[in-house]
Amino acid sequence: MAEKEKTAKEPMPPLNVWLPPVALGWLVPGGGHFLLKRTGRALLLAASITCMFALGLAMRGAMFKPQSGDILTILINWGGFAGDIASGILYLLTTWLGYSQPDVAGQVHDYGTKFLVTAGLLNVLAMVDAYEIAGGRKS
Amino acid sequence: MKMNLSHFEASFLFALFTSVVLGVVSKRTDRERLSYGLYVFGCFIVALFGIGWLMYFGHG
Numbered sequence: 001m002a003e004k005e006k007t008a009k010e011p012m013p014p015l016n017v018w019l020p021p022v023a024l025g026w027l028v029p030g031g032g033h034f035l036l037k038r039t040g041r042a043l044l045l046a047a048s049i050t051c052m053f054a055l056g057l058a059m060r061g062a063m064f065k066p067q068s069g070d071i072l073t074i075l076i077n078w079g080g081f082a083g084d085i086a087s088g089i090l091y092l093l094t095t096w097l098g099y100s101q102p103d104v105a106g107q108v109h110d111y112g113t114k115f116l117v118t119a120g121l122l123n124v125l126a127m128v129d130a131y132e133i134a135g136g137r138k139s
Numbered sequence: 140m141k142m143n144l145s146h147f148e149a150s151f152l153f154a155l156f157t158s159v160v161l162g163v164v165s166k167r168t169d170r171e172r173l174s175y176g177l178y179v180f181g182c183f184i185v186a187l188f189g190i191g192w193l194m195y196f197g198h199g
Contacts, residue, residue, distance in 0.1 A: 058142035122160040129164035
């Protein structure tokens, strides 16, 4: 009889342990790792995500805004908006200071838009990593 | 100011920054992180040239 492998589900770490690094990680790219004293990795994350976002802005990439319409329009615009907002303070400063660009046709603008969204998505990965480090699942 | 990057320059920078982040968040030791980051970057560059040539031949 084959033995069934039991995979015990790891309990979620307490909220006060993981929330501060994850929240700071959202607001400032690499901030969660700084809080957890992973300075080298924090610097690499901060530099990469900020450079990606800054290049996106310099290429006049557009920021997504939530829009209603057909399913594809909703998916693209809400998904893009979620990606943009995941950059935290970079997104907030860009919109507050009026650097948000309208969508323009052209390959450079298009690359810029992708850079902006990807910066946010990379920050989501950094936040997940900060969560795992705070919960003791990673060093 | 508007930065004008070619397809190659934009793709190269995209690959570079994405590889750094994927390397940093993926593995457990610094050595593994470095080798995984380099591996991902290599994959990006191979895909970049591969798809580039594919499009070149596809267009005739």
